[in-house]
Amino acid sequence: MRFFAQIAAFAAVAASLASANSLTFINQDDTTRKIVFTPNAGLPTIDSVTVQGNDQVKVEVPNGWIGNAYSVSEGATDSPGMLAEVTFQGWNDLTYFDVSAIVNGNDKDGVKQMYPATQLSALTKTLVSGCRNFPCNSAYYQPDDIQTVSTEETDLIVTLGNTASDVAARDAEPQLVARHYVLGKLSA
Numbered sequence: 409m410r411f412f413a414q415i416a417a418f419a420a421v422a423a424s425l426a427s428a429n430s431l432t433f434i435n436q437d438d439t440t441r442k443i444v445f446t447p448n449a450g451l452p453t454i455d456s457v458t459v460q461g462n463d464q465v466k467v468e469v470p471n472g473w474i475g476n477a478y479s480v481s482e483g484a485t486d487s488p489g490m491l492a493e494v495t496f497q498g499w500n501d502l503t504y505f506d507v508s509a510i511v512n513g514n515d516k517d518g519v520k521q522m523y524p525a526t527q528l529s530a531l532t533k534t535l536v537s538g539c540r541n542f543p544c545n546s547a548y549y550q551p552d553d554i555q556t557v558s559t560e561e562t563d564l565i566v567t568l569g570n571t572a573s574d575v576a577a578r579d580a581e582p583q584l585v586a587r588h589y590v591l592g593k594l595s596a
Contacts, residue, residue, distance in 0.1 A: 429469040429496040435459040437569035440482040447475035479518040489515025507538030508548040524561035
């Protein structure tokens with residue numbers, strides 16, 4: 409009888425681990441960053457974590473958690489920049505996520521992109537929010553933007569900082585970006 413109880417307990421733990429939510433923060437340059445989490449009212453807090461330069465940290469997130477995270481570069485003032493916003497187990501049990509420029513669209517070094525961990529890279533994937541270089545048309549600029557992405561996945565990647573190719577592209581010829589993205593407005 410005890411054997412069956414142990415198997416049942418193991419199965420319950422395995423099931424809970426399989427359905428666990430996570431955010432993996434991948435730091436793409438040599439700047440150390442602190443990740444600050446802000447839950448929606450009434451939801452559990454998540455302690456800040458530090459991601460060393462060119463490293464990554466995986467953070468387990470409670471079931472049904474809704475909130476955001478932003479990064480603070482070492483030595484910088486702690487103020488929100490680009491936000492990695494997420495809803496786990498939302499409507500229809502889906503995960504909703506977006507990179508939001510609403511609070512501080514001038515943050516060029518913090519949160520860059522979000523995508524499901526099963527995609528491994530945001531370069532050729534379709535379920536991506538955010539930009540390698542801001543502004544772009546796949547970030548959230550206004551409260552009614554249609555840029556939130558949904559997935560059945562519960563493990564998300566959040567990229568931080570700039571790769572060498574990001575810096576080179578940003579420093580190259582100026583990109584033409586629709587005026588309403590630069591101004592944060594929907595109409596041109």
